[in-house]
Amino acid sequence: MEIELKLFATLRETVGQKSVTRDVEEGATVGAVLRDLVSEYPDLEIFDETDEVYDHVNILINGRNIQHVDGLDTALSADDTIGVFPPVEGGTGLDYDSVA
Amino acid sequence: MLHAEGPLLSIDLSRQETETENIDSVLESFIGGRGVGTKLGHDRIPTDIDPFDPENRLYFSTGPLQISIMSFTGRMNVTSLSPLSSGLASTNAGGFMSRNFADTGYSAVELVGACDELTAIHVRDDGVTFESVPALEGALVSEVTEYMDEEHDLEAENIACIGPAGENQVRFSAIMTTESRAFGRGGMGAVLGSKNVKAVTFAGDSRRDIDIPDISTEIHRDAAQSDSIMKRQGTASVTDLSNELGTFPSRYFEDVRFEGFEGINGDMVESKKYKKGTCSACAFACKLPTKDEATGLETEGPEFETIMAFGGNCAIDDIVSVMKSNELCDEYGMDTISCGNAVAAYLKANDAFGDSELVHEMVEKIALREGDGDLLAEGIHRFHDELGVEDWTVKGMSFSAHDGRTVHGQGLSFATANRGADHMYSTFYAWEYPLVSRDEAVDPEGLEGKAPLVVEQEQRRALEDCGVVCRFSRGMQSVERLESLFMADYEDLLDVGERVITLERHFNNQRGFDRNDDDLPYELPGFEDALDEYYAEHGWQNDGTVPANAVSDEAAAD
Numbered sequence: 317m318e319i320e321l322k323l324f325a326t327l328r329e330t331v332g333q334k335s336v337t338r339d340v341e342e343g344a345t346v347g348a349v350l351r352d353l354v355s356e357y358p359d360l361e362i363f364d365e366t367d368e369v370y371d372h373v374n375i376l377i378n379g380r381n382i383q384h385v386d387g388l389d390t391a392l393s394a395d396d397t398i399g400v401f402p403p404v405e406g407g408t409g410l411d412y413d414s415v416a
Numbered sequence: 417m418l419h420a421e422g423p424l425l426s427i428d429l430s431r432q433e434t435e436t437e438n439i440d441s442v443l444e445s446f447i448g449g450r451g452v453g454t455k456l457g458h459d460r461i462p463t464d465i466d467p468f469d470p471e472n473r474l475y476f477s478t479g480p481l482q483i484s485i486m487s488f489t490g491r492m493n494v495t496s497l498s499p500l501s502s503g504l505a506s507t508n509a510g511g512f513m514s515r516n517f518a519d520t521g522y523s524a525v526e527l528v529g530a531c532d533e534l535t536a537i538h539v540r541d542d543g544v545t546f547e548s549v550p551a552l553e554g555a556l557v558s559e560v561t562e563y564m565d566e567e568h569d570l571e572a573e574n575i576a577c578i579g580p581a582g583e584n585q586v587r588f589s590a591i592m593t594t595e596s597r598a599f600g601r602g603g604m605g606a607v608l609g610s611k612n613v614k615a616v617t618f619a620g621d622s623r624r625d626i627d628i629p630d631i632s633t634e635i636h637r638d639a640a641q642s643d644s645i646m647k648r649q650g651t652a653s654v655t656d657l658s659n660e661l662g663t664f665p666s667r668y669f670e671d672v673r674f675e676g677f678e679g680i681n682g683d684m685v686e687s688k689k690y691k692k693g694t695c696s697a698c699a700f701a702c703k704l705p706t707k708d709e710a711t712g713l714e715t716e717g718p719e720f721e722t723i724m725a726f727g728g729n730c731a732i733d734d735i736v737s738v739m740k741s742n743e744l745c746d747e748y749g750m751d752t753i754s755c756g757n758a759v760a761a762y763l764k765a766n767d768a769f770g771d772s773e774l775v776h777e778m779v780e781k782i783a784l785r786e787g788d789g790d791l792l793a794e795g796i797h798r799f800h801d802e803l804g805v806e807d808w809t810v811k812g813m814s815f816s817a818h819d820g821r822t823v824h825g826q827g828l829s830f831a832t833a834n835r836g837a838d839h840m841y842s843t844f845y846a847w848e849y850p851l852v853s854r855d856e857a858v859d860p861e862g863l864e865g866k867a868p869l870v871v872e873q874e875q876r877r878a879l880e881d882c883g884v885v886c887r888f889s890r891g892m893q894s895v896e897r898l899e900s901l902f903m904a905d906y907e908d909l910l911d912v913g914e915r916v917i918t919l920e921r922h923f924n925n926q927r928g929f930d931r932n933d934d935d936l937p938y939e940l941p942g943f944e945d946a947l948d949e950y951y952a953e954h955g956w957q958n959d960g961t962v963p964a965n966a967v968s969d970e971a972a973a974d
Contacts, residue, residue, distance in 0.1 A: 324656045325645055325682065371853050372891075379662050381850070384859040399660045404645055404653040404682075404851065 317342055317394035321353065326402045330360050346377060346398055347388030362400060372403035417904040417912075420448030420480045421624040422523035424456070427537060427544060429611055430470060430529030434544045436522075443523055447902070448479030450506040450881035451916045452524050453495025457504050458919040460526075463926040467499040467603075468585060468610035470530040476576070476616070477524035479884040481901075482514040482696075483623050486632035487639035488889035490695025492517055493881060498602040498835065499587045499610075500754065500795055501811040503924040505602040505835040508884060510695040510703075511594030512573030513618065521622030531612035534583075538568070541620030552614045554580050556747040557592045560615055570617050573696075577615035578605040579749025581783040585609045586793040587812075588754030589783075592746065596716040597695075600751040601813065601838055603795075631900040638892045640699035646888060648689075649682035650702045651720035654851075656681050658720070659728075661849060661860075663819040663826075666728035668757070668764040669808045672819045676733025680723050684735040695886070702888060708736045715743035718752070721839070724817035725756025731769035740776055748783035755779060757814040758792045758799075765803040810837035811933055818845035824940050825858060825866040829874070831943075832934045832950055834920040842873040843887055852890070863942045867949035875913030882912060918954065922962040931960030 322335045331353075340349060354360050364370050375382045376399040382390045392398075424439045439452070446455050453475035461473050474496040481489040492514040498505035517525075521541045536547045552560055560577040564570040572595045581589035582605030589605030590598040599605075608614075645653045658664040659677040666674035678684070685704055693703025693716060707714045718726070718738045726732060726741035741759075745752045759778045763769050781789025791799045797812040808815055813836025820827020826845040833841035847869065850857035858869060876898075880887065883902070895906045902909055921929075934947060948958060956962050 322660070324660075325649075325653065369854075372851070374657060374849065376660055379660055381661075381857075381860075383850075383854060383857055384861070399657075401657045401660070402645065404657050 319349065319392050319395070320397045321349065322397060322399045324399065324401045325404065327360060327362070327400055331357050340392060342393070343391045345388060346375060346382055346390045346392065349392065349398065350375070350388070350400070361402065374401040375399070376401070417444070417447065417908065418480045418626070418629070418902045419443045419446075420452065420478060420523040421626055422521050424524045424526060425520070425522045425539065425544070426526040426528065428529050429527060429531045429535070429613065432546050439523065445912070446916065447879075447882035447912055448523060449477050449493040449508070449884040450495060450878060451912060452477045452882070453493050453506055454504065454916050454919050456524065456526065457495045457497070458923045461497050461504070461923075463923060465497070467497045467502060467607060470611065471528070472497045472607060472610070473526055473528045474604065474607050474611070475524055475526050476517065478514050478517050479882055480626050481628065481632075481883050481885060482518045483626050484628045484632055485636065485697050486628065487636045487698040487700050488886040489884065490514060490698050491884045491886055493884055494591060494599045494604050496604055496607045498604070499585065499606045500603040501813050501836045503811060503834060503927060503929060504920050506881060507599045507601050507604055508881060509591070509593050509597045509599040510886065511597035512696045513576060513593040514884070515696050516574045517618040518623050519620040520618050521620060521624060525616075527608075527611060527613065527616075530610065534612050534614050536564075536615040536617065537613060538617045541622035549614050554583065555614070556580070557595055557749055558747060561595055564615065564617060568617070570619065574617045574619050575615055576617075577749075578608050578613075579747060579783065581748045581750045581793075582606055582609040583614070584783065584785045584793065586750060586782060586785070587795045587798070588751045588758070590749050590751050592749050596746045598746070598749075598751065601753065602835060603751075605749050629900055629903060631897055635889065635892050635897065635901070636699060639889075642700065642892075644700070644891070645682070646702040647700065649686045650704045650717075652682040652685040652704065652718065652723060654682070654720050655723055657849060658817060662822040663845065664728050664817055665724060665815065665819050667731050667769050668729055668760040668805065669815070672822055674728035674731070674733075676731070677728065679733035680727040680735050680738055685718065685723075688735060688739065698886070700888060706739055708739060711736065713739055713743065715739050715746065718742040721816050722752040722756065725753045725760065726775065729757055729760035730763055730775050732772055732775065734772060737772040737775065741779055744776060744779045748780070750779070750783060753816050754795060754814050755782060757808065758782065758796055761796055761800065761803060761805045761808070762788065762792055764805050806937055808937055810936065811835070811929070813837050820936065820940070821938055823848040823860040824863050825860070825870055827936060827938075827940050828863055828866060828943070828946050828950065829870050831936045832870070832947070833874075834917065834924060840877065840887060842870055842877055843890070844870050844873050846890065847873070863940060863946035867946050868953045871950065871953040872910065874917055875910040878913035878916040879909050882916065914954070918956075918962055918966055921956065922967045925961040929960070931958070934960050
């Protein structure tokens with residue numbers, strides 16, 4: 317089945333496209349799709365060195381934050397749209413724990 | 417606790433007399449800024465007057481941090497009885513005026529009465545002068561700035577002024593400073609207009625000496641080192657996320673997304689930005705000087721909320737059109753949110769969404785109160801029946817973006833905010849998107865358990881407005897840092913915010929505001945229960961009013 321990945325701001329600059337489509341198996345997870353994308357574009361800043369999603373990076377599935385669904389384990393259905401956003405308004409751009 | 421220093425300068429415009437008053441006890445209890453303006457306004461503005469009555473009072477005030485070199489402090493406060501909401505309201509603006517205000521040595525300046533003719537007030541540390549300025553009748557903001565430069569050798573950052581909209585008492589007119597920065601929401605420009613005050617200028621050499629804790633240096637360093645996208649795109653950076661989440665109103669609130677968002681988003685603003693822009697002392701530098709090479713149009717912005725009001729809500733997908741609307745509002749002196757929404761309502765009534773020329777024509781007509789502009793200048797709450805459109809306001813103030821139909825906690829905050837449907841009152845949307853750390857995030861769906869969280873953020877925002885600290889320090893302000901910066905326990909700091917909010921509410925209750933005014937033009941799940949919880953959290957009564965003993969206790973604490 318086909319799903320769409322929409323990338324925004326600095327992430328879009330890294331990939332060089334607004335969106336990409338992917339063929340995935342029914343029930344594939346958001347995390348698996350994003351990890352595949354990062355292996356294709358290693359400069360894409362979605363996961364930190366511990367393989368967790370960077371704080372202040374927002375991942376939406378059909379407009380809803382995956383944090384309030386099943387996180388990276390959120391299962392995909394046909395025609396789903398994943399939106400990935402870098403830190404925006406008010407985001408520090410800093411690893412806050414290191415400066416607090 | 418850290419607080420502003422210096423006396424209150426009270427200016428009687430009718431008598432052209434001034435008086436200086438020690439307000440140390442107010443400063444110690446309310447820190448500065450919105451707290452001081454609110455305490456003075458609550459105690460001194462008669463509760464039964466029209467906002468345009470000469471007995472209305474308007475306060476300019478700074479906090480302790482406006483003498484500092486810390487980022488995020490290039491702001492100051494104005495408080496008055498709002499012609500838009502008809503309640504006590506505060507608004508703050510960035511730019512560079514706060515330092516010149518601090519140089520006068522006053523912590524607050526009060527204007528009461530009204531001048532007989534159009535007047536500029538010059539506030540110096542060695543006295544106040546009143547200058548009749550009939551030549552400035554109808555002057556644009558840039559023309560006022562030019563006049564003050566030529567006649568008084570003053571710069572834009574010495575000046576607070578109104579444009580034609582304020583003179584014409586447009587109910588959402590702004591007080592402008594540093595040319596392009598607005599004390600935007602609540603119609604404070606119209607209050608100055610009703611007093612025949614075209615401009616107030618501030619200068620001197622008597623800045624108070626206040627010991628600012630060293631943590632300010634760390635915060636400043638973080639602002640300098642941050643690689644936030646706000647340094648490139650300002651608040652416009654949130655446009656894409658807002659649209660994807662469904663919090664971006666379009667076509668006069670018909671929808672929560674706009675198909676043309678990519679024509680007006682942060683990338684488009686950045687493509688027009690030609691240099692960095694900032695406020696006093698701020699290394700975060702999120703402002704947006706922009707220029708369209710093809711037309712020669714220059715402005716500062718648009719910021720995200722202007723993009724919503726003049727872009728999405730008017731169904732305009734052209735960034736240059738939104739830049740022009742922004743520039744017209746800056747020159748005529750109007751709040752871009754309320755003005756853009758009023759124009760959007762007009763477009764809806766006339767089936768004219770997307771008509772850029774009509775948008776710009778109506779902005780000018782509103783400012784000059786010409787034709788249908790005269791009706792629109794009254795604000796949506798007062799004109800919606802005549803145009804046959806829905807009343808998208810709370811307490812007379814039209815909605816900013818971050819649509820509460822999607823982020824429900826923000827919806828509760830829009831309903832309950834003392835000054836009306838404004839996102840800056842609690843910025844609760846930031847917890848629901850989230851724009852804060854993931855472990856602080858709140859599910860946007862539903863209202864269960866959210867009221868105490870909304871109240872805490874209201875209190876923190878009120879504290880920031882006392883300081884005065886910019887909202888966009890959000891990512892660099894931990895509880896520990898706030899405690900260090902203000903030299904007080906977090907609970908005591910929240911208590912300052914709570915007392916400010918309670919005084920606003922108490923004043924407004926005396927003008928008839930109650931639970932019926934804490935309402936939305938849409939339904940949210942569990943809204944009435946959340947209201948109950950919200951009032952209980954504040955210690956207010958279930959009808960949305962403040963118990964008499966809450967304010968007398970507060971007074972006793974002075």
